[in-house]
Amino acid sequence: MQPLIENARTFGQRPEEFAKLAEGQSPQVLFITCSDSRVVPTLITGARPGELFELRTAGNIVPPYASALPTGEAATIEYAVEVLGVSDIVVCGHSHCGAVGALVRGDDLTAVPAVRDWLAHAAEGPEAPDPADTDDPTVASAVQNHVLTQLLRLRSYPCVEQRLAKDQLRLRGWYYEVHTGSVREHRAATDAFEAL
Numbered sequence: 001m002q003p004l005i006e007n008a009r010t011f012g013q014r015p016e017e018f019a020k021l022a023e024g025q026s027p028q029v030l031f032i033t034c035s036d037s038r039v040v041p042t043l044i045t046g047a048r049p050g051e052l053f054e055l056r057t058a059g060n061i062v063p064p065y066a067s068a069l070p071t072g073e074a075a076t077i078e079y080a081v082e083v084l085g086v087s088d089i090v091v092c093g094h095s096h097c098g099a100v101g102a103l104v105r106g107d108d109l110t111a112v113p114a115v116r117d118w119l120a121h122a123a124e125g126p127e128a129p130d131p132a133d134t135d136d137p138t139v140a141s142a143v144q145n146h147v148l149t150q151l152l153r154l155r156s157y158p159c160v161e162q163r164l165a166k167d168q169l170r171l172r173g174w175y176y177e178v179h180t181g182s183v184r185e186h187r188a189a190t191d192a193f194e195a196l
Contacts, residue, residue, distance in 0.1 A: 018049070027053040030080035032150070033092040034060040034099065038178045041092070053080045059099025059146070060091060062153040063121045074157065081159040081169065089154060092174040092183075093147040095138035104142045122146060138179070144193050147173040148186065 012018075031041045032055045041052055055076045063073055080086045093100070099119055102109060109116035151171050154160050163169035173186035175193045184193035 021049055025050045025053070025084065027051055027080075027084060028087050029053065030055060030077065030084075030086045030089045031092065032057070032060055032062060032077075032089065033176075034058065034094055034097060036094060036097065036178075038096075039092070039094050039176060044092070044176060044183060053084060053086060055080075058115065058118055059097060059122055060093055060150060061099070061118065061121050062091070062150040064153060065157045067158075077154070077157055078159050081157075081163055087168070088170045088172060089160070090172045090174055091147050091150045091154070092176055093143040093150075094176040095140060095143065095178045097139055097143050097146075100143050100146050101137075101139045104139055122149070138177070140175070144173075144175050144186070147175060151186075 027050060029045075029047075029052055031045070031052045033039050033041055035056045035058050041047065041054055045052065053076075055073060057073060061073075062077070063071055065074060077089075080089070099115075099122065101107075102115075103119060103122055109119065151173050154171055155164065160169065160171075164171070173193070175184045175186075177183075183196050185196055186192070187194050
């Protein structure tokens with residue numbers, strides 16, 4: 001922790017670099033990804049402060065839309081789309097994902113009930129994780145299917161649906177390999193994740 005504290009102490013000693021940020025934000029992208037500490041959106045994309053609006057959840061899960069039960073995730077998505085007017089939403093899954101791995105292996109999560117109940121959202125997708133991933137530590141195909149499920153979920157959010165209908169928003173599915181640093185994007189034409 002100490003190196004992080006030292007960096008935080010000196011971080012604000014360059015106020016000229018941050019003055020423009022006080023004027024507001026206008027990110028072009030809502031980047032939805034996992035809370036995993038190995039996945040750092042600004043490093044992956046090279047974004048500077050103010051360029052990405054981020055939503056990080058365990059397993060990059062987008063919960064089903066329910067207007068009667070608002071969530072922090074729904075509020076973040078709505079704010080990004082309606083207030084900030086982002087033009088793109090990226091859902092970025094990653095290799096070696098503990099959340100998706102737990103689902104694939106059918107891990108007993110009774111000791112972590114909040115995690116268990118949160119991951120139940122992931123299991124409601126159109127396809128169950130590929131059983132072949134059980135022995136694959138990267139859980140690649142399961143993560144990629146999971147990303148596609150989250151993209152479908154996003155389409156059920158009214159603000160997203162409206163902007164898509166007006167061709168004012170693009171949804172993108174990415175897969176990040178922790179062990180190589182490579183990023184692939186889902187291509188509808190081939191229904192495959194291909195290099196950017």
